[in-house]
Amino acid sequence: MTSGNSDNQNKKEKLVKALDTSISSAFTRKYKEIIAKFDEGEYNSVDRQNEALENDLNELVKDAKELDPKFLPYASITAIVYRAKNTTDLPNYSQQIKLCMKDVIRDYKGDNLNGVECVIKLIEHFDLATNQMSDLYSRQDEEIKEVESNLSNQNDTLEKNKGDLEEIVKQLNGVETIKGTIYTEFITILGIFSAFIFGIFGGFQSINTTLKIFENNRLIGKPLMMSATIMIALMIILYMFIGWLGQIVGRPLRRTCYKCRENGNQECVHIFRHLIIRHIGFSVGIFAMMIVFTIGLVLALTHH
Numbered sequence: 001m002t003s004g005n006s007d008n009q010n011k012k013e014k015l016v017k018a019l020d021t022s023i024s025s026a027f028t029r030k031y032k033e034i035i036a037k038f039d040e041g042e043y044n045s046v047d048r049q050n051e052a053l054e055n056d057l058n059e060l061v062k063d064a065k066e067l068d069p070k071f072l073p074y075a076s077i078t079a080i081v082y083r084a085k086n087t088t089d090l091p092n093y094s095q096q097i098k099l100c101m102k103d104v105i106r107d108y109k110g111d112n113l114n115g116v117e118c119v120i121k122l123i124e125h126f127d128l129a130t131n132q133m134s135d136l137y138s139r140q141d142e143e144i145k146e147v148e149s150n151l152s153n154q155n156d157t158l159e160k161n162k163g164d165l166e167e168i169v170k171q172l173n174g175v176e177t178i179k180g181t182i183y184t185e186f187i188t189i190l191g192i193f194s195a196f197i198f199g200i201f202g203g204f205q206s207i208n209t210t211l212k213i214f215e216n217n218r219l220i221g222k223p224l225m226m227s228a229t230i231m232i233a234l235m236i237i238l239y240m241f242i243g244w245l246g247q248i249v250g251r252p253l254r255r256t257c258y259k260c261r262e263n264g265n266q267e268c269v270h271i272f273r274h275l276i277i278r279h280i281g282f283s284v285g286i287f288a289m290m291i292v293f294t295i296g297l298v299l300a301l302t303h304h
Helices: 002-019 021-040 051-063 074-082 087-107 114-213 221-248 258-262 271-278 280-302
Strands: none
Touching: 021 051, 021 074, 021 087, 051 087, 051 114, 074 114, 087 114, 114 221, 221 280
C-alpha cells in the first residue's frame, strides 16, 4: 500500500508540474531562440558538426530535465512554429535539428534521459505543426484563388453589364434625339403649311380686291403692277417667316457652305450663292414678279 501511495503521490507531483508554466518557460524560450537563429541564418545549413546548434540543443536538454514528455507546452511550441519568419524553411530546420540531436544523444553522459525524450517529442510536434501549417496554408491558398476567380468573374460580368448599360443609354439618347427631330420637323412642316395657306389666301384676296378696283378700267398695266407688288411682298413675308421658324428649330436658312466650313468661317460669306442658287424658288418667284411689274409699268406708261 505504501508503494502504491508513493506512486500516486509522484503522479500528482508530475501533474502539478505540468500545470506550472514557470517550469516550462525556460524550455520554451530556448526553443524560440533556436528558431530565431535559424531565421537569421546563424546556423550552418551544411555542416553536421555545427557546434553552435549542438550547444543550444544541450541547453535545451538541460531545461527539459524537469518536464514530463507527455505534458510539453504544445500550444507554445505550435505558436512559435506559426510565427517563424521563414515558414517555407521549417522542414530544413527540423532536418538539421535531427542531425545535430543524434550527436547530442551520442555524446550525452548524464543518467537522466528525460530531457532528451522531451526534445525528441518537441521535434515530433515541430514536424506535426509544420505539416498542419502547410495544409492550412494550402487550403487558404485554394480558397483565396477561388475567391479571386469569383471576383474576376464578377468584374468581367460588371464590365459587360457596364458596356450593355452604356449601349442602352446611347440608344435611349438616340431615341430622344430622333423624337426631338420628329417634333421639330412636325412643327416646321405645320408652320410652313400654315404660312403658305394664309399667304396664298391673303395674296389671292388682295389680288381679287385689286382687280375689283380696276374692273371698270380696261387698262391692265396698273392691276399687273399692284398684283406683282402684292405677290413680291407676300413672298418676302413668307421667306422671312420661314427663316424665323428655321431659327427657332435650329435649322437656319443661311447655313455655312462646305468651303466656308473648310476655311473655319462660322457664317457663309457667299451671299449670292445663298440667295440665288440655294434658294432658287424664292429667287425665281421674285424675278418673275419683277418681270410682271415691269410689264405692267410699260403698259401703264404706254396707255397713259
